[in-house]
Amino acid sequence: MRPSIARPAGPHRAGTERPWTLAAGQVAADLGTDPVAGLAPEEAASRLTQFGENVLVEQGRTPAWRLLAEQFASTVVVVLLVAAVVAAALGDLKDTVVILAILVLNGLLGFFQENRAEQAMDALKAMTAPMVRVRRGGRIRELPAAEVVPGDLVLLGPGDLLAADLRLTESWALRVDEAALTGESEPVTKQVDPLSEIDESMLADRRNMAFRGTVVTGGRGVGLVVATGMMTELGRLAELLQRHPAGPTPLQRRLAALGRAMAAGALVICAVVFAVGVARGEPVERMFLIAVSLAVAAIPEGLPAVVTVALALGARRMAARNALVRKLPAVETLGSTTVICSDKTGTLTQNRMQVERVWTPAGTYRVSGDGYAPVGAVVPEGAAMSARDTLLERLARVAAACNDATLQSAGDPGDSWTVTGDPTEAALLALAGKLGVEREALDRDWPRVAEVAFDATRRRMATLHQGPGQVWVAVKGAVEALVPLLAPADTALAGQVRAVANRWASDGYRILALAERDLPAVPSRAEAAESGLRLLGLVAIADPPRAETAAAVAACREAGVIPVMITGDDARTATAIARRVGILDEAGEVLTGAELGRLDEETLAERVTGVGVYARTSPEQKLRLVGAWKDRGAVVAMTGDGVNDAPALRQADIGVAMGVTGTDVAKEAADMVLADDNFATIVSAIREGRRIYDNIRRFVRYLLTTNSGEIWVMFLASALALPVPLLAVQILWINLVTDGLPAIALGLEPVERDAMRRPPRSPTESIFARGLWQHALWVGLTMAAVCLALLVGARAAGWPWQTMVFTTLALLQLGHALAVRSERESFFTLGARSNPFLLAAVLGAVAVQLAILYLPALQRLFDTHSLSPFQLALVLVTSTAAFVAVELEKWIIRRRSRRSRGSPA
Ligand code: ATP
Secondary structure, rough: OOOOOOOOOOOOOOOOHHHOOOHHHOOOOOOOOOOOEEEOOHHHHHHHHHHOOOOOOOOOOOOOHHHHHHOOOOHHHHHHHHHHHHHHOOOOOOHHHHHHHHHHHHHHHHHHHHHHHHHHHHHHHOOOOOOOEEOOOOEEEEEEEEOOOOOEEEEEEOEEEEEOEEEEEEEEEEEEEEEHHHHHOEEEOOOOOOOHHHHHHHHHOOEEEEOOOOEEEEEOOOOOOOEEEHHOHHHHHHHHOOOOOOOOOOOHHHHHHHHHHHHHHHHHHHHHHOOOOOOOOOHHHHHHHHHHHHHHOOOOOOHHHHHHHHHHHHHHHHHHOOOOOOOHHHHHHHHHOOEEEEEOOOEOOOOOOOEEEEOOEEEEEEOOOOOOOOOOOEEEEOOOOOOOOHHHHHHHHHHOOOOOEEEOOOOOOOOEEEOOHHHHHHHHHHHHHHHHOOOHHHHOOOOOOEEEOOOOOOEEEEEEEEEEEEEEEEEEHHHHHHHHHOOOHHHHHHHHHHHHHHHHHHHOOOOEEEEEEEOOOOOOHHHOOOEEEEEEEEEEOOOOEOOOOHHHHHHHHHHEEEEEEOOOOHHHHHHHHHHHHHHHHOOEEEEHHHHHHHOHHHHHHHHHEEEEEOOOOOHHHHHHHHHHHHHOOOOEEEEEEEEHHOOOOOOOEEEEEEEEEEEEHHHHHHHHEEEOOHHHHHHHHHHHHHHHHHHHHHHHHHHHHHHHHHHHHHHHHOOOOOOOOHHHHHHHHHHHHHHHHHHHOOOOOOOOOOOOOOOOOOOOOOOOOOHHHHHHHHHHHHHHHHOOOOHHHHHHHHHHHHHHHHHHHHHHHHHHHHHHOOOOOOOHHOOOHHHHHHHHHHHHHHHHHHHHHHHHHHHHOOOOOOOOOOHHHHHHHHHHHHHHHHHHHHHHHHHHHHHHHHHHO
């Protein structure tokens, strides 16, 4: 069922056609919504069943059957299928059946892998779905966008991504960027008045509407949902729904290129094997099957898919640790991150704000209490004051009035309070409560009639309230943002204010100044009210660092990743916190936004590596910092939450958005979203990123080596005029068991001990760097040498040499799987149990291989013969060769690096 209010079902449809032509109150009445309290929760629930979820029907998703079919679509597989069918026609039914069975198994394996990857990606997408603030039953709630129904009263603020089409009922300088829908890049200022009939032709002209998919860039608003899901304007624009499938990641592109190069090489070798075999008098069909099977086995066409699986499963593990990856390549990039630029508030600190001290021109106070509960005492510091401090009372009123947060009591005996909105404002609301000021009463007597919203560049906020015969202006903001606006009578206080602010900031407090004034009437521009202010006082808000921050910063440094703080807060406050968590050492510099503004790009690029803290910055400056770091060749992770952070998040190598406090726009722009807003989560994501990259390298190394072994055995046998070592089914079987489970299990290796003790890998480093090619070559040649020596010896002794070579090659590869678990550490240091999957995969494969040797039915299928105990023992001993060789290689590497570390520099 399509959700729509235009359907003739339900009692709330009449007249909501073209809601932009109706008065807002009329639309509310038509929709059956209380314009103040919103829908009743029960009514909302019944509408959800009636209209369905507020989702767009997805197109462009690969259906399962296509995914399955694609597994069999590669050219070599098709050639092999045709060859198998031809063989069957010529009478060799047995081979055909086995080949088909192995191909089906292979295809299913690939299918389950890819399907798993898609499911993991879907789960991730669901987790990063946007939330919507609605008013229902008189309370503000946050809902997943899918649960919004027609008639809901939605609250809008800067950075919100609209989840449905709305008829606006309130607009406080609400500006919306509708580029996604209309292509118009200038934000549109919204209004609430009804429009006349003629205005309806263009979406862009419906200024009292706001549409799904557009973005609030400033101001505040409230609107009634008039359409959800596919009935929204966005839903109707079918072409906008075509999802752009995510392109391959850089790593996948590189691997695909490798696959093509290897395919070309393999085809040449297969042709040689075929030609030599035929020249030596082998039957043509048989040689053809062998050659094509070798091609199927040797071409690593599955690699990009296996990489997707590794990345997607890695992303799932990260999600379990609160790092939600939105773009798959980020998993890859994370491991090479060299700089983390982090916000302070909420990321490094707890964002559990509490006002601890208050200063007014009449005195200083300490505030007691716990969390956001509006209960506690405000007591004068030092000698008790005799007179009543009327400024303190007025300060409390401004704190409550110039405020968009809400505190709601859960009503339980523990009296926990839930907060919506900005924690800084919630802390002010709690302070007001402690001083006996009730927000509701204030709103009743002095309703808000206009406002100038807070933004990170202005660093202040003003609200205008209509009272009997006069307008009251309440203002709060950063000290430097308010002091210049004081009335001449108060400017004498400026020195004292700065001194207090200085002292508090050095203790790590966040400081706000509060002020007010009276006006006869609302000025035509609300901004005009921000002058001639009467200073009421300062508040000091404690926001201590998170418990885990210091350890995460230390881990960062050990891993060669530089932590940097970028904050809108005061330089002294930022410095105090940065010192406490270890971001700033004695040598680290602090730069303010103003100083940053005076540096040209060149000087900035020179100095950027020495600065640990940027304070009083504007979000736009984040973009410059990303640029400066990137010029230095850094891989930058940048955090952000606001609308203006989006460009920097996009520009950074890893844009990191806050899941709790972040706006939808920031989340859309980010590569990764932190579900807990926590800096430590970025560090653990980097660790996971390094692990995943290591694992990808592990199985690339493994697969290339096994393939090289198979090719060399067949090729060298041809070149040395030996008999053809392996049959088609044997080649395919080796490829299936070794490329299948052991390779997957290698992707599940736990993180290596030194993963966070080495410097980040260079972003330009190829996956084949550090000897991967050479490894595949020499180990493959070793495998071939062992097999061919065995072939010659066994043939001379009159033993079943083909069975012995077949088994030896399979076991050599399994031994290799155990050895490539690490590029340095010995298998025995790692212990077999640290990757039980691999152990199980290897033992399982050995068991099946033995079954093929000794079970008569399988013997017939694979053309094998029972080996005598002595022959089997010989096979088992020779097949440890790869394991031993690679362990030896690692031992040499370890010894060399110990020497070079031990030798004087
Ligand atoms: P970060 O950038 O690390 O998140 P931040 O949250 O302190 O730091 P902003 O939110 O940009 O940065 O705040 C900058 C300054 O603006 C604060 O130091 C404070 O003085 C002032 N400020 C913060 N919130 C408000 C608000 N709701 N109303 C008025 N002024 C505010």
